[in-house]
Amino acid sequence: MTKSALPVTVMTLLLLAAWYVGAAWLNWPQAAETLARAGKPTAFADVLAQAYAMKRPILPTPGQVVVELWNSLTGYAPTSPRNLLFHTWVTTEAALTGLAMGLVLGILLAAGIVYTRTLEASLLPWVIASQTIPILAIAPMIVVILGNIGLTGLLPKAVICMYLCFFPITVGMVKGLRSADPLWLDLMRTYSAGGMRAFWSLRLPASMPFLFASLKVSVAISVVGAIVGELPTGGQAGLGARLLSGSYYGQTVQIWAALIMASLLSVALIAVVRGLELVLLGRAGAR
Amino acid sequence: MRLLVSDLTHRYDDLTVLDGIDLTLAEGEILAVIGPSGCGKSTLLGIAGGIVAPTSGSIRVEGEVPDGCLNPITFIFQDFALLPWRTVEDNIALVLEHHKLSAAERRERVDSGLRRMGLSEFRNALPKQLSGGMRQRVGIARALAVRPAMLLLDEPLSALDAQTRELLMDDFLELWRREKTTALYVTHNLDEALRLADRVCVLSRRPGRIRELVTIEVPRERRQEPSAQAHLAEVRGRLWHLMKAEAQMADREIARA
Numbered sequence: 374m375t376k377s378a379l380p381v382t383v384m385t386l387l388l389l390a391a392w393y394v395g396a397a398w399l400n401w402p403q404a405a406e407t408l409a410r411a412g413k414p415t416a417f418a419d420v421l422a423q424a425y426a427m428k429r430p431i432l433p434t435p436g437q438v439v440v441e442l443w444n445s446l447t448g449y450a451p452t453s454p455r456n457l458l459f460h461t462w463v464t465t466e467a468a469l470t471g472l473a474m475g476l477v478l479g480i481l482l483a484a485g486i487v488y489t490r491t492l493e494a495s496l497l498p499w500v501i502a503s504q505t506i507p508i509l510a511i512a513p514m515i516v517v518i519l520g521n522i523g524l525t526g527l528l529p530k531a532v533i534c535m536y537l538c539f540f541p542i543t544v545g546m547v548k549g550l551r552s553a554d555p556l557w558l559d560l561m562r563t564y565s566a567g568g569m570r571a572f573w574s575l576r577l578p579a580s581m582p583f584l585f586a587s588l589k590v591s592v593a594i595s596v597v598g599a600i601v602g603e604l605p606t607g608g609q610a611g612l613g614a615r616l617l618s619g620s621y622y623g624q625t626v627q628i629w630a631a632l633i634m635a636s637l638l639s640v641a642l643i644a645v646v647r648g649l650e651l652v653l654l655g656r657a658g659a660r
Numbered sequence: 661m662r663l664l665v666s667d668l669t670h671r672y673d674d675l676t677v678l679d680g681i682d683l684t685l686a687e688g689e690i691l692a693v694i695g696p697s698g699c700g701k702s703t704l705l706g707i708a709g710g711i712v713a714p715t716s717g718s719i720r721v722e723g724e725v726p727d728g729c730l731n732p733i734t735f736i737f738q739d740f741a742l743l744p745w746r747t748v749e750d751n752i753a754l755v756l757e758h759h760k761l762s763a764a765e766r767r768e769r770v771d772s773g774l775r776r777m778g779l780s781e782f783r784n785a786l787p788k789q790l791s792g793g794m795r796q797r798v799g800i801a802r803a804l805a806v807r808p809a810m811l812l813l814d815e816p817l818s819a820l821d822a823q824t825r826e827l828l829m830d831d832f833l834e835l836w837r838r839e840k841t842t843a844l845y846v847t848h849n850l851d852e853a854l855r856l857a858d859r860v861c862v863l864s865r866r867p868g869r870i871r872e873l874v875t876i877e878v879p880r881e882r883r884q885e886p887s888a889q890a891h892l893a894e895v896r897g898r899l900w901h902l903m904k905a906e907a908q909m910a911d912r913e914i915a916r917a
């Protein structure tokens with residue numbers, strides 16, 4: 374922990390410095406022009422200060438983003454659309470619903486593939502093919518099709534998340550369910566335990582480390598899926614909607630605040646998965 | 661329970677591994693099966709346990725099943741077959757989970773298995789925290805929890821060092837002193853056969869045929885006594901001679917192939 378603290382701090386400081394340099398460089402022409410048009414002095418320090426204080430910068434500074442985040446999070450009630458927490462929750466809800474659906478679908482597919490040879494041959498190519506279609510192409514279609522049959526709001530977004538999530542889960546679970554030692558399967562047979570028992574007592578627990586490895590990937594892409602799903606809906610709520618409206622009105626600070634929130638959300642969700650893994654698999658998990 | 665094997669032959673594709681085996685296992689008898697590796701000993705156990713269907717011949721199991729027996733024919737494995745994520749007691753409980761038992765009876769069976777194998781204080785340990793000997797004791801406790809009528813043991817002590825093997829042989833002696841569970845005990849270790857078995861069946865190299873069936877005339881409990889040593893030495897000599905001959909011929913065949 375302490376060993377990695379120094380490199381991490383140095384790296385963070387370097388990145389922040391680079392960010393500030395980048396912001397100055399990108400915003401410079403605009404800042405200089407603004408000052409000139411207002412007839413104000415355009416010395417180096419003046420332009421720099423202006424570059425860091427633009428209302429619609431090309432690249433906002435980390436400070437501006439933090440202030441925006443702070444104002445949004447503390448200035449309004451958490452249920453208000455002006456608070457980013459409200460949007461974060463909307464996105465989280467879709468991401469988690471989609472993750473749950475992807476989990477069920479992934480496990481069902483994996484069990485099917487593991488238990489029936491014909492499914493492996495017939496299903497696996499489709500599962501892989503599904504992932505070669507860019508989600509940006511398929512997301513609007515999902516929204517339109519589901520909207521046509523009266524499904525709007527959370528569900529289309531969750532379906533998009535599911536579409537992204539189920540793949541790593543299927544792949545991980547196929548491997549995990551197959552990781553059960555043949556000797557254990559013999560054991561179950563010689564004690565005349567049925568196939569269902571072998572699934573629940575043997576294959577499923579043996580697959581848990583694989584499942585959690587997949588879940589950590591899936592939970593992060595589920596957040597991406599939810600955000601992508603919020604774009605074609607026109608975006609009333611959610612981090613995706615904030616990104617969309619931000620870019621619509623050139624509110625770069627708002628965009629960056631939403632981006633930071635989205636990555637914080639992913640990090641938090643991965644931490645939750647990691648915590649669950651520790652609690653559920655505990656000391657046996659490291660086997 | 662009795663086991664009656666007659667004219668049993670088994671082939672994996674065109675590899676004949678067992679050829680014309682005739683064998684009777686009396687109620688409460690312990691029969692050791694020895695033979696060179698690859699001669700079909702494990703296959704014979706698999707057939708006896710009903711997990712391998714023989715190519716031809718018949719295998720019958722007869723006799724009373726004791727009260728509370730959940731799994732008449734029960735295996736004990738060379739590699740223990742413990743689930744690494746389950747504690748000792750949960751590994752034992754595993755084989756009870758698909759039976760309708762009251763919680764109290766389940767606990768009683770697990771506890772008595774733990775007690776009999778001296779595992780009570782390790783009940784919450786994971787297999788990886790145990791020595792090989794202790795792991796096999798868990799395997800035995802698990803087998804005892806279903807109150808078997810017949811045990812099929814496939815080289816149960818082969819993965820253990822010599823000293824641990826001695827200790828576990830004592831455990832087996834104690835087990836068979838308390839209850840007369842019929843057993844088919846596969847080994848390639850003469851000591852185990854001479855300590856534990858009533859009779860010893862020597863299989864030939866593959867395809868396994870019965871070379872000889874030797875009865876050990878001294879009861880198990882008295883084999884440590886001086887008066888038994890002459891007979892045991894004679895039996896050991898005969899078995900050793902047979903095994904050596906088979907092993908040598910098997911070697912030569914492998915060299916030629």
Ligand SMILES: Nc1ncnc2c1ncn2[C@@H]1O[C@H](COP(=O)(O)OP(=O)(O)O)[C@@H](O)[C@H]1O
Binds near residue numbers: 697698699700703
């Ligand atoms: N499932 C199987 N399929 C094909 N060959 C097998 C199978 N199981 C065992 N064999 C072969 O049959 C022979 C006897 O095996 P086995 O019964 O395990 O012998 P042993 O236990 O005496 O060493 C070996 O040559 C082994 O390679």
Ligand SMILES: [Mg+2]
Binds near residue numbers: 701702703814
């Ligand atoms: Mg074997």
